[in-house]
Amino acid sequence: MDLHEFKIQVFPLKNKLFRLANRLLGDSEEAQDIVQETFIKLWNRREKLDEYRSVEALAVVTIRNLCLDKLKAKKYPTERLENLKSDIPEPGTELRTDLSELADKIKEIIWSLPEQMKTIMQLRDIEGYDYEEIAGILGMNENAIRVNLSRARKKVREIMINRKLYEFQSN
Amino acid sequence: MNFKVIEELVEKFYEGSTTPAEERQLRDFFSREAVPPHLSVHADLFRYYAETGKEELPDPEFESSFLAAIDEVPAIPMYSRKKQFFFLTGIAAAVLLLAGMVYTFRNDVFLRSSKKSTETEIAYQQTKNALAMLSANFNTGLDQAQKLENFQRGLNEVQKLQAFQKGIDQMNKFSKFYQYQQIIINPGDKPRP
Numbered sequence: 001m002d003l004h005e006f007k008i009q010v011f012p013l014k015n016k017l018f019r020l021a022n023r024l025l026g027d028s029e030e031a032q033d034i035v036q037e038t039f040i041k042l043w044n045r046r047e048k049l050d051e052y053r054s055v056e057a058l059a060v061v062t063i064r065n066l067c068l069d070k071l072k073a074k075k076y077p078t079e080r081l082e083n084l085k086s087d088i089p090e091p092g093t094e095l096r097t098d099l100s101e102l103a104d105k106i107k108e109i110i111w112s113l114p115e116q117m118k119t120i121m122q123l124r125d126i127e128g129y130d131y132e133e134i135a136g137i138l139g140m141n142e143n144a145i146r147v148n149l150s151r152a153r154k155k156v157r158e159i160m161i162n163r164k165l166y167e168f169q170s171n
Numbered sequence: 172m173n174f175k176v177i178e179e180l181v182e183k184f185y186e187g188s189t190t191p192a193e194e195r196q197l198r199d200f201f202s203r204e205a206v207p208p209h210l211s212v213h214a215d216l217f218r219y220y221a222e223t224g225k226e227e228l229p230d231p232e233f234e235s236s237f238l239a240a241i242d243e244v245p246a247i248p249m250y251s252r253k254k255q256f257f258f259l260t261g262i263a264a265a266v267l268l269l270a271g272m273v274y275t276f277r278n279d280v281f282l283r284s285s286k287k288s289t290e291t292e293i294a295y296q297q298t299k300n301a302l303a304m305l306s307a308n309f310n311t312g313l314d315q316a317q318k319l320e321n322f323q324r325g326l327n328e329v330q331k332l333q334a335f336q337k338g339i340d341q342m343n344k345f346s347k348f349y350q351y352q353q354i355i356i357n358p359g360d361k362p363r364p
Contacts, residue, residue: 011234018228032230039237106219126224128191150187157185160212 001046009055010042016056016127017063023122024067026111034070038063060137064119071115109159110152117152124149174207181213 001009014035021031041062042049052058110118119138123129124145131142138145180197183189189197201210201217230236 007234014233015227019223019226022226028229032228032233035228036233036237036240040240043241100222102215103219103222106216107223125194125220128194130191146187150185153185153187156216157212160215 001049006043006046006049009049010039010059013056013059014039017059019126020060020119020122021063021067023110023118024064024115025070030070034063034066037066041066054133054136057133057137060123064137068115105163106156106160109156112159113152113155117148117155120145120149121152121156125153174210177210181210184213 017035017038018028018031021034022028025031025034038059042055042059049055049058110121113121116138120134123134123137124131129137131145134145135142177197177200180189180193184194184197197213198217198221201214202221206214
């Protein structure tokens with residue numbers, strides 16, 4: 001793959017890759033560096049890129065692995081669900097939130113999910129990949145992907161409803 | 172749109188059984204402003220999805236800085252990097268081996284020249300004496316060997332004598348023949364002793 005083809009096939013992936021990295025690392029500057037690193041890794045393998053069925057899938061696998069390495073090396077303090085539940089605000093403190101505030105809250109809830117759920121949710125619900133593609137990227141079977149995704153969605157809904165209840169009460 | 176249909180799709184969504192097309196349908200529906208309260212939780216989630224999906228990598232210079240980065244990194248294909256790695260590893264191993272040998276050798280010489288110097292001296296003297304003795308004895312040995320050579324020569328002479336002896340035996344046979352001839356010619360005569 002030459003530079004011209006690389007620009008056509010790999011450059012447009014930058015935002016998708018950035019979103020995944022940002023979701024996994026929770027730091028947009030680091031996410032950006034990781035996208036750069038991913039691009040360079042792919043560029044160094046440019047001779048073999050044509051052998052892959054999907055350069056995009058390879059790019060996602062690459063950036064996920066880089067993110068996991070980074071997380072392992074840094075031992076990021078990822079909040080667990082238990083911590084988050086106790087973080088539910090006191091009744092009456094929350095009024096109707098605007099969209100960006102709400103987005104931050106949901107982002108926080110998703111951040112508390114285990115990495116695999118986060119990745120699956122990101123790839124499916126944000127990027128619109130089908131189960132087959134996600135199964136290929138994560139090296140799992142499609143049913144396991146579906147089960148994990150269902151759990152992730154339900155978990156997010158559960159936490160959201162818990163918070164919403166207080167809002168309804170305050171109204 | 173019929174809320175019943177949406178409610179069913181939402182249920183399917185949480186079970187993970189909606190298709191991407193159905194999920195797009197839900198997203199479109201919830202992106203509209205008016206959503207009944209019992210669906211607002213799902214509306215929030217889908218709005219979050221829609222918003223997050225628009226998130227972009229912030230650095231506008233990203234592509235050019237990548238291009239600069241790959242210009243800095245020389246375009247070495249992976250396989251030749253591997254080769255380079257093995258080559259360097261080989262050199263490193265050779266250097267280590269050499270260093271190890273030099274270290275061991277130096278250690279040996281050091282020990283000889285300091286601790287064991289007197290022992291070495293004695294050993295040297297003893298060896299020298301032994302060699303001198305050997306050489307002296309060797310000379311006498313040589314004389315003996317020369318004598319042996321003479322003996323050998325003598326032996327050769329003796330062997331010649333043996334040949335002579337054979338000749339004598341032949342002659343003796345002749346003399347016996349002569350005796351018997353005499354007996355035949357003169358039967359009365361006693362054979363000579």
